[in-house]
Amino acid sequence: MRRSTKLAGTLGxxxxxxxxxxxxPVLYIDINAPGGKRMPIAVASFVVASGDPALSRxxxxxxxxxxxxxxxxxxxxxxxxxxxxxxxHFSGTPLSFPAWKVIGAEAxxxxxxxxxxxxxxxxxxxxxxxxxxxxAGKRYTGTPRQVRGIAHRFxxxxxxxxxxxxxxxxxxxxxTARPGAGKGKGKxxxxxxxxxxxxxxxxxxxxxxxFPHWSxxxxxxxxxxxxxxxxxxxxxxxxxxxxxxxxxxGNTKSPGGFSxxxxxxYAAVSQDGNSDIYRVxxxxxxxxxxxxxxxxxxxxxxxxxxxxxxFVSDRGGSPQVYVKTLGEANGVRISHGSGYATSPxxxxxxxxxxxTARxxxxxxxxxxxxxGSDLRQVTGAPDGDCEDPSFSPDGRYLVYSYRxxxxxxxxxxxxxxxxxxxxxxxxxxxxxxxxSPGR
Amino acid sequence: xxxxxxxxxxxxFFLLAAVLAAGCAKKQTVKSGDVSGETAxxxxxxxxxxxxxxxxxxxxxxxKPGESTVLAARAAEAGVAVTEEKPSRFTDVRFDxxxxxxTEEGKRSCQVVAEYMKKNxxxxxxxxxxxxxxxxxxxxxxxxxxxxxxxxxxLVSLGxxxxxxxxxxxxxxRPVDPGHNEEAWAKNRxxxxxxx
Numbered sequence: 001m002r003r004s005t006k007l008a009g010t011l012g013x014x015x016x017x018x019x020x021x022x023x024x025p026v027l028y029i030d031i032n033a034p035g036g037k038r039m040p041i042a043v044a045s046f047v048v049a050s051g052d053p054a055l056s057r058x059x060x061x062x063x064x065x066x067x068x069x070x071x072x073x074x075x076x077x078x079x080x081x082x083x084x085x086x087x088x089h090f091s092g093t094p095l096s097f098p099a100w101k102v103i104g105a106e107a108x109x110x111x112x113x114x115x116x117x118x119x120x121x122x123x124x125x126x127x128x129x130x131x132x133x134x135x136a137g138k139r140y141t142g143t144p145r146q147v148r149g150i151a152h153r154f155x156x157x158x159x160x161x162x163x164x165x166x167x168x169x170x171x172x173x174x175x176t177a178r179p180g181a182g183k184g185k186g187k188x189x190x191x192x193x194x195x196x197x198x199x200x201x202x203x204x205x206x207x208x209x210x211f212p213h214w215s216x217x218x219x220x221x222x223x224x225x226x227x228x229x230x231x232x233x234x235x236x237x238x239x240x241x242x243x244x245x246x247x248x249x250g251n252t253k254s255p256g257g258f259s260x261x262x263x264x265x266y267a268a269v270s271q272d273g274n275s276d277i278y279r280v281x282x283x284x285x286x287x288x289x290x291x292x293x294x295x296x297x298x299x300x301x302x303x304x305x306x307x308x309x310x311f312v313s314d315r316g317g318s319p320q321v322y323v324k325t326l327g328e329a330n331g332v333r334i335s336h337g338s339g340y341a342t343s344p345x346x347x348x349x350x351x352x353x354x355x356t357a358r359x360x361x362x363x364x365x366x367x368x369x370x371x372g373s374d375l376r377q378v379t380g381a382p383d384g385d386c387e388d389p390s391f392s393p394d395g396r397y398l399v400y401s402y403r404x405x406x407x408x409x410x411x412x413x414x415x416x417x418x419x420x421x422x423x424x425x426x427x428x429x430x431x432x433x434x435x436s437p438g439r
Numbered sequence: 440x441x442x443x444x445x446x447x448x449x450x451x452f453f454l455l456a457a458v459l460a461a462g463c464a465k466k467q468t469v470k471s472g473d474v475s476g477e478t479a480x481x482x483x484x485x486x487x488x489x490x491x492x493x494x495x496x497x498x499x500x501x502x503k504p505g506e507s508t509v510l511a512a513r514a515a516e517a518g519v520a521v522t523e524e525k526p527s528r529f530t531d532v533r534f535d536x537x538x539x540x541x542t543e544e545g546k547r548s549c550q551v552v553a554e555y556m557k558k559n560x561x562x563x564x565x566x567x568x569x570x571x572x573x574x575x576x577x578x579x580x581x582x583x584x585x586x587x588x589x590x591x592x593x594l595v596s597l598g599x600x601x602x603x604x605x606x607x608x609x610x611x612x613r614p615v616d617p618g619h620n621e622e623a624w625a626k627n628r629x630x631x632x633x634x635x
Contacts, residue, residue, distance in 0.1 A: 185522035187612060207521050208612045210576060224580075226521045230607055231580075252584040252608045254577045268581060270608070273539075273588025275581035296581040312578055318537065319578050340537075342575035356575060387575065405619045432576060 028162040039162060041067065042076040042105035042129075044085045046122075051115025059111060059122065059151050065195055066155035066169040071419055072162065076105045085110045090123060100129040107135070109158065113147075120144050124154040126161055135161040148198070168194060168392050172436045173399050174202070174212035174221055175410060178428035189223055191238070192424045194392070194412070194435070199424060202236070211254045211432055215282075216262045218437045222246055222255035233267060235282065247280050249287065256300035256311070257346075258282070266290065266300035266309070277311055290326065301346045301353075308370065310334075310344040310353050321355050323370055334372035343388045346370075347395045352415070354378070354389035354398055365389045365400050367415060378417050386411075388431055393438035399423060401431040524615050524631065529555075531615075531629040532590055536571070539585040541593060545630075549590060552632055553597035560603075563635040566590045568608040569615070571624035576610055583608030590630045 028039060043060040060078070067073040083099040090112050100108045111124040123139040136157045140150040152170030159167030171194045176187045179201070189202040189209045203209040207226040214221060221236045233246040233255050247253050250269035256277070258265050264279040277291035277300045291297040295315030302309050309331075310323050316333065321341045324331030335341035339358040346353055352367045359366075363385040365378045379386035384404030391398055395415070402411050409425035410433050424430065529552050532545040541549065556562055568587030570579035587606035595601050615631075616623035 185613075208609070210580075210612070226609075229521055251606065252580050252610075254580055256577075268577060270581055270584040270588075273585040273592075273606075275584065296578065296585065298577040298581050299575065312575070314537075314578075319574070340574060342578050406617075 038072060038074045039107060040074045040076055040104050041107040041109065041158075042081060042100055042103070043067075043078075043109040044081060044083075044111075045078060046111040046113055047085055047087055047090070049087060049112055049114045051113055051120065055113045055147070059113065059147060060109075062148055062151035063109060063124075063155050063158075066152060066167070067158065069169075069195060069421075070159065070167075071414070072159070076103055087112065090125075094132065095127060095129075097127070097129045097132045105129050107162075109154075111154075115144070118143055120147055120150075122147065122150050122154075124157075126154075126158050165394055166438060168394050168397075168438060170194075171393055171438060173390075173410065173423065173433050174214065174436070175401075175424075175430055175433040176210055176212065177408075177430040180428070187429065189221065190427070192410075194423070196423050202238070212434050213255050213257055213265075214434055214436045215258050216260055216437055220282075222258070222265050222267075224254050233265075235265070246282070246285075247278070247287070248285055254298065256298075257302050259302055260304055260306045266302060268298040268300065277309075291324065291331070299343055301344050303346050303370070304348055304350045308346075310346055310355075310370070312342045312344065321353070323353070323372075332372065334368055334370070336372075336375065345390050345398075347391045347415075348393055349395050352395075354391060354415075356387045356389065363387045365398060365413075367398075376417075378413060378415060379411075380417065388433060390433050390435045391415075392435050399433040399435050401433060403429075403431075521609075522613065524613060525633055527632045528634065529632040531626075531631050532586075533625060534586055534628040534630075536624070536628065537574075537582070539582065539589045541589060545590075546593065549593050550597065553594050553599050556594070556599045556603055560600075563603050563605070564594075564599075565633045565635060566594075566604060566606045567631040567633065568606065569613060569627055569629050569631060570611045571627040572611050572614060572619065573624065574611070576612070580608050580610035583610045586628075586630050 043063050045056045046059050048056050064075050068075060080103045082103060083096050089095055089110060095108060106129050108127045108129050109124060111122060114121040119141055120143065121139060121141045125137040126135045127133065128135050138154055138157060140153065142150055149170055155169040156167035172191050173194060174189060174191050177190055178187055186206045187208045187210060188204060189212050190199060191202055192199040203225065205227040210224045212221045212223045219238060221238055222233060223236065224231050224233050231252050233253050234243045235246045236243045246255065246265055247267050247269060250271045252270040254268050256266040256268065263282055265282055266277060266279050268275050269278055275296045275298055276289060277297045278287045279290050280287045290309060291311055295313045297311055297313045299312040300309055308323060308325055310321060312319050313322050318338060319340055319342050320333050321335040321344045322331035322333050335355065335357060341355055341357040344353050344355040351369065353370055354365060354367045356363050357366050359377060365386045366375055367378055368375045378398060379400065381402065384402055387401050389398040389400045397412050397414055399410060399412050402409050408430040410423040410430050411420060412423050413420040530548045532541065532548045552564065556564060566587040568583030570583050587608055591604045591606050594604055614627040616626040
């Protein structure tokens, strides 16, 4: 086996030398050119070598659903496909690429599912139908209930192969809502997939559970709960459900973001009626003051390089957004006007800050450069309030809450404002969405 | 995109593919609980080579035990009835929008509470701070706290012992009036007194 691997490596190098054109990276889709050409792609029905025959269509449907969420692809519908994919196509027999090109597909995805007891193996390949070359190929194994997650992972591979930027499929959004279409008195934490599927309730204690924030590894959620009668910040393991107390001092408290290395949790803590911003060691609980002094200081969101912090303070008379360098004093106000600006969220690339501000009597989502220049309004709903923005891990989208009188929902909008969709609705008072890190 | 491999290149290509596929198939291992495997194995295959990388998608890892207080899991979560307003024998103190200052009317409400507390030295009171629905939940939580503490400080200035008063903020989470208009908002910006 060792020999064959080495041989393959040598031949691989040889191949690269012989086929220089295939080795040079090709940028198929420029994601920075909005409204550009879309890539026509076909996702063939999967071969089910063993297991539930329904997987033949259900797995492609997950892939298609993901690809359709971007503005990068045109899906060539299954009913127009001419070639039936067989197991032989996974062991050397080439696809008949002209049969895909003639129906307009410039790329083809094929897949094969193999179920052995409680293990599912899913092999997926992405071909360039014009050149007949393999662009990406992976074999995944997992349990039957992980098949959706497997499909999301390969959808990310597809986006990466075309754009050079990892996709965000399979990421999730944590948020708060009143259960039972808002008839419930309390607020619980929920999680929903970025495709709007797989909604699940995380807390169930009929008190107020607020302000969920993900740790950088996506394993923990920090949030405030009133389940003991007073506000307490918990760190909850998302998969296992175990919890520990995150901040052990002060009165009212709300978590903000984690430091990029996951070692600190930023939080607003009130003592004697004055809210300051602290950072608290996730392990051990040591606390340091980050923003103090007179004024309500809340909603800390650290910069992705860990050196800066954006937060809200009413030190100037009304809540406004400020940026400071950690270790230096005060901070610089970056929101404009005398109104009301809150809920800042720093973009993953570090070049933008999203926040909520009043525009013509309503709340809207804006983005701004960290130095306060280049302000842009992202949401434009004239009839309701758009609040609490949170960036997607690739920085291309914002999730936010939309409210109109008693109605609420969560929406996702591209940062250029061109694309928008409803992520989730049907619960009461939906808010505080937090997008999970990339998967 | 560029068209056209020669047939020689194509043959070599598929030979390579077969070799690489065989090599990879033997390397297949699936480890439960291994998430870090992805980084190692997800290296982009050499373009043109039909190598199928493999990525284990594994079960969620077993949670680490918390450092100290590992609190009960979901099944044991016990909610405390904080979600509904309990009636008070005292009048709520009302506030202006985005303000925590006491109005003359608010001071009179506090004075009634202070008289009662001084006549009943064993009484304990909780001051709840509340806000209207406008603005961020985090900011309103801090504002509600400031309102409650303003009331507490005024009660103390009227002679109520500090230790007899506790405060809690519910921000905008528990409106007493569910409406979405000025009248409802005015009622919801309040400090509410609860005797224990």
